[in-house]
Amino acid sequence: IFSPAFIFFFFFKVAPYINGRIFDQGTQSWKVNGIATAAKSIPTLLNSKLYSLYDEQYGSLAQFAVSCPHSEYWQNVMKQTVQELVQTYGTNGVYLDQIAAAGPRQCWDPSHGHTLGGGDYWVTGYRQLLKEARGGAGNNAVLLTESNAEPFMDGLNMYLTLVGFSGNFDGYNRIAPAFPAIYGGYYFSMGAVFYEQDLTASPDVFAAKLAKQFMFGAQLGWFSLGGRNNQDPYMGMFDVLMSSNFDPEIEYLKLLSNSKLIINDWLQNGRAMRELPLILNNTDTYNIRYSHSPVPHHLGGARIHGAKPRYGLNYNSVMSSAWLSSDSTSLLVAITTVERSTSAQIRFQIDMDKYGFANSSGKQFLITQLPSGAILGQYAGNQVTYKGYLGPRNILLLKIAPK
Numbered sequence: 001i002f003s004p005a006f007i008f009f010f011f012f013k014v015a016p017y018i019n020g021r022i023f024d025q026g027t028q029s030w031k032v033n034g035i036a037t038a039a040k041s042i043p044t045l046l047n048s049k050l051y052s053l054y055d056e057q058y059g060s061l062a063q064f065a066v067s068c069p070h071s072e073y074w075q076n077v078m079k080q081t082v083q084e085l086v087q088t089y090g091t092n093g094v095y096l097d098q099i100a101a102a103g104p105r106q107c108w109d110p111s112h113g114h115t116l117g118g119g120d121y122w123v124t125g126y127r128q129l130l131k132e133a134r135g136g137a138g139n140n141a142v143l144l145t146e147s148n149a150e151p152f153m154d155g156l157n158m159y160l161t162l163v164g165f166s167g168n169f170d171g172y173n174r175i176a177p178a179f180p181a182i183y184g185g186y187y188f189s190m191g192a193v194f195y196e197q198d199l200t201a202s203p204d205v206f207a208a209k210l211a212k213q214f215m216f217g218a219q220l221g222w223f224s225l226g227g228r229n230n231q232d233p234y235m236g237m238f239d240v241l242m243s244s245n246f247d248p249e250i251e252y253l254k255l256l257s258n259s260k261l262i263i264n265d266w267l268q269n270g271r272a273m274r275e276l277p278l279i280l281n282n283t284d285t286y287n288i289r290y291s292h293s294p295v296p297h298h299l300g301g302a303r304i305h306g307a308k309p310r311y312g313l314n315y316n317s318v319m320s321s322a323w324l325s326s327d328s329t330s331l332l333v334a335i336t337t338v339e340r341s342t343s344a345q346i347r348f349q350i351d352m353d354k355y356g357f358a359n360s361s362g363k364q365f366l367i368t369q370l371p372s373g374a375i376l377g378q379y380a381g382n383q384v385t386y387k388g389y390l391g392p393r394n395i396l397l398l399k400i401a402p403k
Contacts, residue, residue: 013092015142016085020078020096020129022056022064030065037071039107054105059228068107069125070114075132082143083136093142093157096133099126100159101147123151130155148179148189158188161218165192168314169212177216177272177321184217184271185326191222195233199240203249204339207393208315211338214256215321217267221253248340252393256336259395262371263334269326273355276320276333279347317342318390324356330401331355335390343391352381352400363402370397378403 023034040051054066067074082094104122107114114121130152133143145152148159167175179187192213198206213220227236240246260267320335331352337344352360360381367376367386376398379385390396 013142015093015095015144016091017095017097018078018081018085019064019098020126020133020145021066021069021098021102023067023074025055025063025065033073034065034067036111037067037073038065038109039068039105040109041106042108051108059230066102066105068109068112068114068121069129070107070112070121071125075125075129078129079132079136081136082133082141086137086141091141093144094133094137095144095160096130097146099130099145100149100152100156101145101163126152127155144190148187150183153183153187156187158190158219160191160222161189162191162193162222164189165209165212165216165218169208169319170316171314174314175212180217180272182271184323185269188219188268189217190219192218193235194221194223194237195235196227196237196240197233199237199246199249203246205313205315206246206249207252207340208313208319208338210253210256211319211336212315214260214336215319215334217272217321217323220256220260248393255393255395259334259397263323263332263397266323266325266330266332270323270332273322273324273331276322276335276348277350278318278320278335280318280344282345282347318344318346322350322355328356330399331357333386333398333400334395335398336395337390337392339392341392343389343394345388346390346396347385347387349383349385352384357381357402360402365400366403368399368401370399 023030023038025034027034038053041054042052043050056064056066058064069075078096082096085091085094106117107121108116110116112121114125130143134155137143142157143155144158144160145156146160147163148161161179164179165175167173169175179189192209194206194209198209210220223237223241224235225238225241227234241250315338317339318335318337320333323332323334324330325332335346352363352365357363357365363381364378365381365384366378367384368374369376376386381402384400386398388396
């Protein structure tokens with residue numbers, strides 16, 4: 001029997017939250033250094049010196065100002081804070097919020113030493129900030145931020161992809177795995193927005209969100225256990241996750257987590273390929289569902305931002321993905337049934353030329369089921385075929401490689 005402290009130390013990784021972009025105007029340090037290093041706006045008047053701040057408010061309703069990332073003071077604050085959290089308090093890393101999420105602000109303060117107004121100082125400033133933070137954290141700590149802007153990829157270990165998963169999963173306007181297709185092997189992503197009502201209104205919506213994360217190669221979850229009392233809809237999920245009413249969803253989460261361990265080499269080091277031409281139940285269209293549950297897609301629908309929530313979610317009752325290995329020697333195919341009570345007869349035929357294997361028609365390919373290693377068939381490269389049955393809330397993992 002392990003003590004709670006032992007379990008926490010060996011099984012949990014801790015990355016405390018700090019904000020890498022905004023300064024709390026209610027602090028003493030704001031009065032001493034914050035004002036001087038904040039990004040400054042000016043009215044559109046010739047030679048105007050009437051600077052103003054980029055003020056922002058969030059759920060706490062505290063008043064914040066956007067800091068100029070080119071400021072050496074702000075860079076040093078981030079470095080010192082990260083260093084103290086990792087080196088003194090022994091955390092596994094630090095989450096620096098908003099850096100890859102919020103766009104640049106024009107800064108007109110000449111004391112910051114950058115070009116006034118436009119320029120590349122916003123990106124180069126944050127890149128230097130992340131370099132300083134890495135120096136404070138050391139090479140073995142994890143640095144994370146919100147969203148997935150390309151310029152900061154080499155300075156971070158992981159992106160929190162809330163916005164990336166905020167769209168519909170099917171239909172004419174749906175999210176696509178562009179980032180893992182282009183940058184697979186060079187970045188990691190985690191998280192999507194989950195609400196209590198994902199379970200209470202329609203548990204299949206909760207499962208669909210998990211399945212889409214899995215198919216895009218992201219770390220599963222990002223569940224807010226407590227939430228805030230001013231959130232609508234509520235994000236605190238501890239009680240519903242502990243409820244036996246949703247044991248099937250917990251079992252599905254375990255299934256996806258265990259499956260991810262089996263295929264992590266493809267998901268972490270490989271890259272996503274084109275969609276599979278699935279034929280389900282002898283039809284050439286997906287089983288498409290639309291959830292009418294009162295759950296917005298993402299945090300953009302929060303009342304504090306004044307945006308109108310987009311309710312409902314288009315998703316497939318069967319989801320799939322294909323991933324090319326980092327050495328381009330094998331293709332991983334993953335297929336899962338999402339809903340509690342929906343099974344499917346599954347069939348696909350693919351031309352390996354379209355999945356990273358040039359001139360494949362004259363070659364033979366083997367389909368191997370994972371993790372058993374059972375060989376399911378041998379096919380010519382231009383007509384690799386699978387046909388089978390998948391029960392509710394199940395997953396199929398196939399490795400396709402030249403013989």
